[in-house]
Amino acid sequence: MDYKALVESYKENLMEDLFGLLEIESVKGEPSKDAPVGTGPKRALDYMLEIGRRDGFSTLDVKNIAGHIEAGEGERIFGILGHVDVVPPGKGWNTDPFTPEIIGDEIVARGVQDDKGPTIAAYYAMKILKDQGAPFKYRTRLIIGTDEESDWQCTAAYFKTEEMPDAGFAPDAAFPLIHGEKGISTFNFVQKQTSLDEDEPRIELKALISGERYNMVPEDAVAKLKVQQNMSEVIQSYEDFLRETEAVGAYEVDNGFLKLSIQGRSAHGSTPEAGVNAGLILLQFLDRLELDNNARAFAEFAMARLVGKTDGSQLDMDHSHTEMGKTSVNVGMINYTEVDGGIFGINLRYPEGMDFNARMDALKNDVSKKGFTIEDLDYQPPHYVDKEDPLVKILTDAYRNHVDDQTEPFTIGGGTYARTLEKGVAFGAMFKETADTMHQKNERMKVEELLKATEIYLEALHRICIKGEMDENQLL
Ligand SMILES: [Zn+2]
Structure with missing residues (x-):
C-alpha cells in the first residue's frame, strides 16, 4: 500500500x-x-x-x-x-x-x-x-x-x-x-494551629505567600514580619543570607513591619529541579529567626520535609524506575497567615512500582505528629x-x-x-x-x-x- x-x-x-x-x-x-x-x-x-x-x-x-x-x-x-x-x-x-x-x-x-x-x-x-x-x-x-x-x-x-x-x-x-507517564498526585499539608506563645516572641510572622498553582514552581515569595526589637540585626542577617545563598531578594520596612521578598525561577511542576522555588528559599531564611511558635513549627516542617531535595526522599515517597526515572516533588503553593496558619500545596509525581497508598498512609501518620494533616488528596496512578x-x-x-x-x-x-x-x-x-x-x-x-x-x-x-x-x- x-x-x-x-x-x-x-x-x-x-x-x-x-x-x-x-x-x-x-x-x-x-x-x-x-x-x-x-x-x-x-x-x-x-x-x-x-x-x-x-x-x-x-x-x-x-x-x-x-x-x-x-x-x-x-x-x-x-x-x-x-x-x-x-x-x-x-x-x-x-x-x-x-x-x-x-x-x-x-x-x-x-x-x-x-x-x-x-x-x-x-x-x-x-x-x-x-x-x-x-x-x-x-x-x-x-x-x-x-x-x-x-x-x-x-x-x-x-x-x-x-x-x-x-x-x-x-x-x-x-x-x-x-x-x-508518572503517577500524579496533589495534596495540601495543612498546619493545625498550636497555642500562642506565652512569652512575647521577638519576631511574628504575619504572612507568607508564594505560588499559585500546584504544577508550577513559584517564582516569587513575600513575607511580612513584625519585628519587636533589633530590626537592623534582622535586616543584616537577611543580607548575609542573600549573599551566602546567592538568592535574589529584597526588603522594605513599612510602618514597623518588615517585608521580605525572594525572586526565584519558575518551571513546570514535573521538573521542580529545573526551577528555583522562591517560597522555600524564604522559609530557609525564616527558619533562622526567633519566630513565634506557629511560624517556627511551619518553618521547621519545611526544613525537614521540603527544603533541599525534590526526589521525595524527605517524605519517604522516593522511588525510581529504569525507564520512568524518579519521584519528583514540587511545592507549588505556600500560604501562611498568622490567623489561619499555614498550607503547603504539593504536586508529587512518581514512577511505576511504588505503593502510593501505603506510603501516603505512613506519611499522614508521620506528619500528624508535627501538627500537620494531609487534605484535598487527589491522584492518578502511573500509566x-x-x-x-x-x-x-x-x-x-x-x-x-x-x-x-x-x-x-x-x-x-x-x-x-x-x-x-x-x-x-x-x-x-x-x-x-x-x-x-x-x-x-x-x-x-x-x-x-x-x-x-x-x-x-x-x-x-x-x-x-x-x-x-x-x-x-x-x-x-
Ligand atoms: Zn489535547
Whole structure:
C-alpha cells in the first residue's frame, strides 16, 4: 500500500473536513440538558459523528459528551482516542482563532495542533483503509472526547457504558511515542494551629505567600514580619543570607513591619529541579529567626520535609524506575497567615512500582505528629506500557518508515489523554522539529505535518487492524 500517495489523494477532502471542525468554537461552556459541557463541544462532537456517518461508518453518541466512529467487527477493539474541545483562544492572535487560515505552509487556528488536526488525521487513516475495502480484523474505533481540556468527564462517561479497547493510542502529544507517564498526585499539608506563645516572641510572622498553582514552581515569595526589637540585626542577617545563598531578594520596612521578598525561577511542576522555588528559599531564611511558635513549627516542617531535595526522599515517597526515572516533588503553593496558619500545596509525581497508598498512609501518620494533616488528596496512578510490547514496536516502526528519526519511545512526568486507555500510548502528532503552540495564541500546524501524521496513522492501523501484525493475544 502506497501510504503517501493515498493520503495525498485525500488531501483536499481532509483539509475541508478539518477546516469545518476548526470553525466550531468548541470551548467549554455552560452545561445544558443536551450539552453537558456546553454547546460548542457538543457541536464539534456532532460534526465528527456526522462525517463518520457520511462516510459509512457506524457511530455512537454517549450522553452528548463523547462518542465513537467505528469500522470492522470482532471481539477485540483497537481504539484511537482524540478530543475536539479546545482551550479558550486568549488574546493576541494575528487572525481570528475560529476562522482557520493557511499562512505560508501552516494552518493557523485554535485547536489545529491540540487536538483537532491529529484527530482528523487519525480519522482519515481509518477512512482511507475503509475505502480500500480490506476487512478490519478488529473493531477499530475512533473515540471522541469533548472535555479533555478540563475534567475528562467525557472519557469518564464513555467508559462507564462502553467497552475499554484492548489496545490503542491517543494522537494528542508527540512522536515518536510516549509509553509511560508518572503517577500524579496533589495534596495540601495543612498546619493545625498550636497555642500562642506565652512569652512575647521577638519576631511574628504575619504572612507568607508564594505560588499559585500546584504544577508550577513559584517564582516569587513575600513575607511580612513584625519585628519587636533589633530590626537592623534582622535586616543584616537577611543580607548575609542573600549573599551566602546567592538568592535574589529584597526588603522594605513599612510602618514597623518588615517585608521580605525572594525572586526565584519558575518551571513546570514535573521538573521542580529545573526551577528555583522562591517560597522555600524564604522559609530557609525564616527558619533562622526567633519566630513565634506557629511560624517556627511551619518553618521547621519545611526544613525537614521540603527544603533541599525534590526526589521525595524527605517524605519517604522516593522511588525510581529504569525507564520512568524518579519521584519528583514540587511545592507549588505556600500560604501562611498568622490567623489561619499555614498550607503547603504539593504536586508529587512518581514512577511505576511504588505503593502510593501505603506510603501516603505512613506519611499522614508521620506528619500528624508535627501538627500537620494531609487534605484535598487527589491522584492518578502511573500509566505504563512496556517498551517491548508489540504495540510500541509496531507504532514506532510505522513512524520511522516515514521520518528519518531514530528517537526511542520515551516516558514523561506529565499526563496525556492516553492514560484513560488501559493499554494506550500517546502517538504524535508533534514532530521533533515542531514548534509546540498548543494552548497558545496563533496555534498552528504545518500542512505537511498533518499529511505526514496521517500517513503514519494509516500505516499503523493498516498493519495492526488489517494485516493483524499484533495477534489477538498480543492486543491485551
Ligand atoms: Zn489535547
